[in-house]
Amino acid sequence: MSTPPPEPTAPSWPYCAHGANPAADPVGCRGIHVPGHTACLAHLTDTDRNAYLAGLTPGADIDHRSTPFTEDLLDRLLTALADPITTHPHLGHARFDAAQFTGDASFNEVQFTGTAWFVGARFTHAARFSRARFAHAARFGGARFSDDVWFNEAQFTGVAWFDHVQFNGEARYNQAQFTSNARFPWAQFTSSAQFASAQFTGTALFAEVQFSDTANFSKAQFTGTAAFDVVEFTGNARFKGAQFTGDVRFNGAEFTGDARFDDAQFLMASWLGPIACVGTVDLSGAVFGAPVTLEIAARQVSCLRTRWESTATVRVRRASVDLGYAVLAAPVAVTAHPAPFTTGDTAVDESLLTGPAGAQVTSVQGVDAAHLVLTDTDLSDCLFYGAFHLDQLRLEGRTTIAPTPIGWHRRGIIPLRWTRRRALAEEHHWRAQSAGQPALPAGAEPPADRWRTGPHHPNPAHTPDPDDVVALYRQIRKAFEDSKNEPGAADFYYGECEMRRHDRTGTPKTERGLLWAYWLLSGYGLRAARALGWLAAAMLVTIVLLMAFGLPASSPKQEATGIVPPGGGTISFTIDKQDPKNPTADRFTGKRFDKALSITLNSVVFRSSGQDLTTVGSYIEMTSRLLEPALLALAVLAIRGRVKR
Template sequence: MPHPSPEPPSTSPEWPHCGHGSTRDDPVGCRGIHVPGHTACLAHLADADRAAYLAGLTPGTDIDHRGTTFTQPLLDALLGALRDPATRRPRLGGAQFESATFESDARFELATFESTAQFRSATFEGNALFRSATFESDARFELATFQEQAWFIWATFKGTGRFGAATFHDHAWFDSATFKGTAWFGATTFKSTAWFESATFKSAAQFRLATFESAARFESATVESHAVFGSATFQSDAQFESAVFKADVQFESAVFERSVSVGPLVCAGEVKLSGAVFSGPATLSFAARRLGCRRTRWLSTAALRLRYATVDFAHAVFEYPLTIAAEAHPFALPDGRPVTEQALAGTPDATVRMASLRGVDAAHLVLADVDLSRCLFAGTVHLDQLRLEGICSFDEVPPGTHWRRWRLTRFTQRRTLAEEHHWRASQPTAVRGWNVAVFGAGHVGPAQLAPVYRALRKAFEDSKNEPGAADFYYGEMEMRRHDRTSTTRAERGLLHGYWMLSGYGLRASRALGWLAAAMLVTIVLLMGFGLPEDSPRQEATGTVPPGGGRVSFVIDKEEPRNPTGNRFTGKRFEKAVNVTLNSVVFRSSGQDLTTTGTYIEMTSRVTEPVLLGLAVLSIRSRVKR
């Protein structure tokens, strides 16, 4: 469909111009630059003078036809004069076509531009045909208007390819093109499909502020330096299947107005989506070392399928279900072929790691098979509604036994948060093994971490994972015990005792150890002071009347006597064990005891069942589902 030509500017150009056809409405007239030695442009030059000028051209000659209007025959005649007889291809030196107008097809196919090719503000009213053209130096198409299709298939840009603020009304074909210098498409408008399939960018690819009103197709494209799509607008599909970015690719503040499926693509650096807006459903498939999504807005459902990436999701905004899932195997293309990940060679594994969820409302967030060992959680909203699927790993406490000042310390293995590592490593009495190098952890202490642990505990409980919830309960209690701002001194004392006796009801071995110690002390005390020296004997006394009358008996027991001599015998040990074991389960042993022994048994019947209960509670918390 034809597009109206832009209105001619009202000001005179900076070069000496032809002025042909000037009127009251257009006093400037033709803007074409003078042909050397004449006062008219090539289009309005007399036929004989034009023929003489063209005959004087040789392949590789510099030409300057700024502002000139070219018909099809005129352009063919110009390129014919510059055609190399050996290759039959046009060969131009410096080519100045700034503000030129091509009224029909501009056929520069197979042409070679040996110096700067200047097409700034040019208008192509027909097809712009640069198929297999070679630009030995800079190619400048800034502000150019392509009203029909632009063909740059297999073109080679050895210098900078500048298309900034250009407008492509029809298809823009850059398939298999090679940009050895920077490719500038900043603020370019693609009103129809932009084809960059299998294109190679040896340097940076700049598409900042570009507008893609139709599909943007970068399948199998390769960018060996930075790719920038910052603040670009994608009004239709953004297709990057099998694209390879050997450095960072930026989509910061980009807008995706429709549902999109970006990737699978491979990025050896960072995929930057911070500040981007996804208005429709989105499926993103990235194999990248890092993924930045700070303050990214998701206005519909989204699924992020990732490999290798360390993800910064801080302050991202979404109100619909969003899933971040790790892919165990390389992505597959629609035809079944796996995506090549050669750009990520040397990366230890394909594990997906979360770096931060701070400032996120996690009510609709699902994490599947991701590593959370370095994730920052403080400041996350509705963390108790976070869903964890598959194997989501957390950090652990330092393994082994450590000396803390003068006493030996051993940490029981449990899931911990990166922020607890950072806080503990910063303490004066910290042992080796706590990770102080947690990027962005800031000044987060027990008061901030206790509610984080509490929320994660509830998330695990809601998913019926009681053993997993136990670790976060332990972490919550630890933070409360160390919190000197929100926890009173008396409460900290109770928590300290609870921790020592049973690890907050979660360490069965600790409770059983104290129980065994308490029972041993009870046994020793009973053997030493609680069991009488002899078993009490029964004595009968009565009065026998003369003549064999009625006999009455009075049964009495001697008071138990404290033992003397050797108190630690096998028989006394057996009795002490019997008394102790019966006292644990709130049963009376029925054994006669000394007064001291009675108090020992009473104490044992209070303390030892409590320790037994804590041990049972600890075991239950680890096996409950």
């Protein structure tokens, strides 16, 4: 059995009761009585209505709670209250609580010198309050606007109450002025909300508001506190050029579209967020005048040309951050927040955000990096070219930089395998462009066996050359070394040498030849295995050459010295003396190998073996005593570079 609907409740004031039906509607019309009558304005006789309207004067107090208004009836009421000088309606205290406006409701340029009550009012068609002036409180709590509503250039001198209001059409507050507090908590904007160039002198409270379409606050001015706590922006939110002179709160705000704060000014804001944005949080050209902390979980955070006049901490999650050409007048730290943000005891909803939870910095071009600190950030695609003072950049925590491609490759008929190391994005882009790799689709993750392509791939005019990348590697290497992290700087020294080796404009040919040899023998003094491999090969070749050409066939006879009697003279002679010669029989025997190994090992440590050698063998030994210790030293240097404190 279904539950019967509740009985309609009669209002507390004397009401019209027109059309009451004991069975269907026992209350009937709830409109308040017109003074001196027993019916509301809508249900008076024509004679009584005309007499009432004729008796009204500009600035009079009126009370028409729950009264149904047609478009014509409202026009007649406002015409009766028109000021003869300004020709605009002038109302004192106006009670339109729970009134129903079935036609267009036009309050354009109406002056309310008393409190304006529209609590619970219903507007079935367009409602117009453009250039209306509210000298005292304007109360619209719980009102319903089924069509568009205009408050353009309206002036609210007293508190403006729009709590729990439902805007089903477009709501326009462009250039409206709120001298006192503006309160919109729990309001619902089903269509677009336009507050462009609005002025909020007092507190602007938009807590727990739902914006289902575009919310436009472009060039709005917030002198007092701007509170957008737990607001849901289903469409795009635009705060382009807005000015926040006081405190700003977006605690727990959620943006399904983009959040645009480009060119906005946050002069005194100390905290912004935490917010969650499925799209882009655009802070391009924004100005932060005071020490501030930002907490943002988003797909992308754009800080192009953003200006920080004081210290700032930017904590981000799941976002790529573009800091291109930002101006840092004081230290700014960008860090990946390890856990979801919370507001109070509630975690900010990140369910619509995909991808890793960390922070990826995509550009620091044009930034004075002396004031920049990056903590636990992914710099795999970060563009450094054009930044200043990169040698003073601070990289803290776990910094990720894209590695070189893995696996074997072919250059012509020569198989190659890239040394595993960290490489800057600029080197990736140059190598991809030089190798003629195809451009990747937008947003596609590059395969592990290919270089990463740049944003302007394959245009060589927009791809840094090796001469440009050398300076980047040198400065970032110095930043690591200055922070006493020389093992961490090793890859950047390797990259610096790689770019010098490939630089045909800034590096002389002779120097490039030396770099080729340095790379081939030991990986620029950083690859111990390569140096040890060459050392082992050199020792093996030395052993083979000594066995083949360096060791004589037999040792020479000994020299003999004695005294010949009876005169006691001394005589000296050599027994079977002969020059060392190569054997004609088997050269590669165990005994000869043992001698050759001994000579070679002594050569590694600059020692003479003391063995008799052929002329060729002497030169072989001298060559090995020069080359093999150098290879050993390169291996020791490479190991020291990886473990040095």
